[in-house]
Amino acid sequence: MVREPDELSTARLRLRQWRDADLDPWAAMNADPRVREFFPEVLTRARSAESMARFRAGLQARGWGWWAVEVTATGLLAGMAGLDPVDEEMPFGGVEIGWRLAHEAWGHGYATEAAKAVLAYGFQRLALPEILAVTAAGNRRSQAVMERLGMTRDPGDDFDDPTVPAGPLRRSVLYRLANPHR
Known part of the structure; x- marks a missing residue:
């Protein structure tokens, strides 16, 4: 079933469905080695387009997933944040939270701000008993967000x-x- 995905808003951000116009900044972000430091490789434009299509489909199917993160004041795509069921290959199950921001969006508190909105959605709207987060052991920036x-x-x-x-x-x-609501 196709449905209109939920949108989330914070003081400075809008988490929304992906648009065709997001492909250029999304592909540029995924081609940036700084952004992909803790991933096995940078992504080609084609692979970025594939991931964006998967994110769109997930949002349409469930109403939630990996949202595009837009800076409200400028309309610019800052990256992505959201929730997704843990991959079946993992040694645990559940729903995970995640985020990825363009290098230019680092240092503004956007990851924490977006993640707080995603957590509230997951706990209040979806009534999830627990939310997980996974990152490479060396990714101290993401771990700092998780701790915040x-x-x-x-x-x-x-x-x-x-x-x-x-x-x-x-x-x-x-x-x-x-x-915390249980």
């Missing part, structure tokens, strides 16, 4: 991500946050 959100890490939950090739990016950390 009140998420906690048990080093015993750290794991080797089976979807990442062997190497320094494979070791991953898992953060958790229980629904």
Whole structure:
């Protein structure tokens, strides 16, 4: 069933469905080695277009997923943030939160601001019992956002991500946050 995806708003951001006009900034962001530092590779324009199509489809099917993050004051695409069921290859299940921002959007608090809206949506609208976050062990910037959100890490939950090739990016950390409304 196709439905109009939910939109989220914060003081400075709008989390919305993807538009055709988002492809150029999305592809540029995914081609930036700084943005993709903790991913196995940068993405081609074609692979960025494929990911954007998947994000659109997920939002249309469920009403939630990986939203485009737009800076309200300028209308510029800052990146993405959202929720998604954990990949079945992972050694755990649940729903994870994530974000990825263009380098120019770093240092403004957008990741934390968008993630707070996503957490509120997941806990209040979807009534999820818990939300997870995963990142490469070396990604201290994302871990700092997870900690600002009140998420906690048990080093015993750290794991080797089976979807990442062997190497320094494979070791991953898992953060958790229980629904405070339960």
